[in-house]
Amino acid sequence: MRHRLLSGEFKIGDKLPAEKDLIMAYKVSKMTIKKALDILVDEGLIVKRRGSGTYVKLLTVKPVKKNSPIYRFNGTSASHPDKQVTSQVRLFTVEQVSHEVSEKLHIERESHVYHIYRVRKINGENQVVERSYIPINLVLGLSEQHLYGSLYMYIEEELGLKIQNAQRKVSVRKATEEEAECLNVTKGDPVAVMDQIAFLDTGEAFEYSTSVYHADNYCLEMEVTKG
Amino acid sequence: MRHRLLSGEFKIGDKLPAEKDLIMAYKVSKMTIKKALDILVDEGLIVKRRGSGTYVKLLTVKPVKKNSPIYRFNGTSASHPDKQVTSQVRLFTVEQVSHEVSEKLHIERESHVYHIYRVRKINGENQVVERSYIPINLVLGLSEQHLYGSLYMYIEEELGLKIQNAQRKVSVRKATEEEAECLNVTKGDPVAVMDQIAFLDTGEAFEYSTSVYHADNYCLEMEVTKG
DNA sequence: GAGTGGTCTAGACCACTTC
DNA sequence: AAGTGGTCTAGACCACTCT
Numbered sequence: 001m002r003h004r005l006l007s008g009e010f011k012i013g014d015k016l017p018a019e020k021d022l023i024m025a026y027k028v029s030k031m032t033i034k035k036a037l038d039i040l041v042d043e044g045l046i047v048k049r050r051g052s053g054t055y056v057k058l059l060t061v062k063p064v065k066k067n068s069p070i071y072r073f074n075g076t077s078a079s080h081p082d083k084q085v086t087s088q089v090r091l092f093t094v095e096q097v098s099h100e101v102s103e104k105l106h107i108e109r110e111s112h113v114y115h116i117y118r119v120r121k122i123n124g125e126n127q128v129v130e131r132s133y134i135p136i137n138l139v140l141g142l143s144e145q146h147l148y149g150s151l152y153m154y155i156e157e158e159l160g161l162k163i164q165n166a167q168r169k170v171s172v173r174k175a176t177e178e179e180a181e182c183l184n185v186t187k188g189d190p191v192a193v194m195d196q197i198a199f200l201d202t203g204e205a206f207e208y209s210t211s212v213y214h215a216d217n218y219c220l221e222m223e224v225t226k227g
Numbered sequence: 228m229r230h231r232l233l234s235g236e237f238k239i240g241d242k243l244p245a246e247k248d249l250i251m252a253y254k255v256s257k258m259t260i261k262k263a264l265d266i267l268v269d270e271g272l273i274v275k276r277r278g279s280g281t282y283v284k285l286l287t288v289k290p291v292k293k294n295s296p297i298y299r300f301n302g303t304s305a306s307h308p309d310k311q312v313t314s315q316v317r318l319f320t321v322e323q324v325s326h327e328v329s330e331k332l333h334i335e336r337e338s339h340v341y342h343i344y345r346v347r348k349i350n351g352e353n354q355v356v357e358r359s360y361i362p363i364n365l366v367l368g369l370s371e372q373h374l375y376g377s378l379y380m381y382i383e384e385e386l387g388l389k390i391q392n393a394q395r396k397v398s399v400r401k402a403t404e405e406e407a408e409c410l411n412v413t414k415g416d417p418v419a420v421m422d423q424i425a426f427l428d429t430g431e432a433f434e435y436s437t438s439v440y441h442a443d444n445y446c447l448e449m450e451v452t453k454g
Numbered sequence: 455g456a457g458t459g460g461t462c463t464a465g466a467c468c469a470c471t472t473c
Numbered sequence: 474a475a476g477t478g479g480t481c482t483a484g485a486c487c488a489c490t491c492t
Contacts, residue, residue: 018477029463031258034479044392047428050478051471057430165271165452172399172419172442190417190442192399201274203284215399215417222449225392245458256482261460277459278490 016046016054086124089147091117094136101133104197104208112136116147119182127217129182132209139206155206163206166198170220175212183214190215243273243281313351316374318344321363328360331424331435339363345374346409354444356409359436366433382433390433393425397447402439410441417442 010016017025022033037054040046048054097105097113105113113133120128132151134142139155146154155161171193180187191212198207237243244252249260264281267273275281324332324340332340340360347355359378361369366382373381382388398420407414418439425434 020477023464030465030478031480032462035461037478044430047430048478049471050469051476053471053477165450168449168451170397170447170449172417172440172445174417174442188415190399190401192419203271203274213399215401218399220397220447222395222397223392224395247458250483257459257484258461259481262480264459275459276490277488278457280458280490 088119162201164201169195192218315346389428391428419445
């Protein structure tokens, strides 16, 4: 693919050459041109109108960065590459899975999971309280040491597993006393709660976690596209 | 495309016939099979491994519904098709755009916008406080009557415009006195605040809005895929 | 090396928009 | 009717995974 189009040669609202002409100009096939343009559509740079033509979008706002890796959300490692992210590990055990967690992870009631309870800090400030459950048979050899850094990095780089997607629910409520203490805020202050089930590319659920963010430190950006 | 595969004929972890065989079986071309299977991958039903084969995912959870139209989020019309959604219109005027809003919508400082302030109710219960700004030149003929129902439906169906996408920011804070009064909650209670800029398929921003939800009534579900 | 999916070509046919 | 993008075919070639 050649992303070279639109480096500035076209103006807002301009009509692009027809696919037919691009085929001749670049000596590629129709499918290839279509794919290339579809990528640009996806990036929000152009608009296609069947039967009419392809136009440069009335450029607006920088689109919200796509391709954000799964572990990029505010408050954790990857989203703050320049800052110091550390963790205080409050609990790290192996236990038999609870009924609730076994349902979330779709594993047998007799299975065992790591139970991890961490307070994550950015530049020394407490930002997130996170409790996660990970089946021991999927993530072997996990030790407390890995929890101070990025757990996901260990899973991907050391174990060679591929993290594919995650389902998240975000809700809002008041901080419990324990959460307030962890986050250095007042009980009853607003917090954002993110429930997450994360999956490997095999389709196996490998983590169920609940993260609690103090309101001031939580902001979620997203782009919604109409289907 | 034929979605007919996997209506139950394959078991978890099974290997599917190679694309080569599917081509013969269904008498379609390779590109077509590939597209069809890519859709299933997108739906989270199968996994492809280059050089190895295509497998049925170790089936897990029902994927979060995709294709959710842009105006489908908890607390507004389309997400509660069975319930009675109404609005109390507290303000509906045309005014010169403020500096802040002109930047969000990328319009001239001299432009005029509708300024709409509504309290939205579901089954009579106050759920959302919403303030929105809409350029008058994009959405002609808007009258107070349209605000009691779905504004988006008016824009799409009456005006024939196409809404394409929206950029959203969700944050959390304490309710102000005015918000608390509108939502029938206590000042200081947690609320979710959603800032949104919505775009037409031309790339023009047609709405900047801020919606405030009471914590108990807000839950955001999403699926994050690793890029 | 045999088998797999990923990408690309060259061209046919269709549905839609515009005039 | 002419021009546009959308979809599909049939087959080539490549990169990767397995054994």
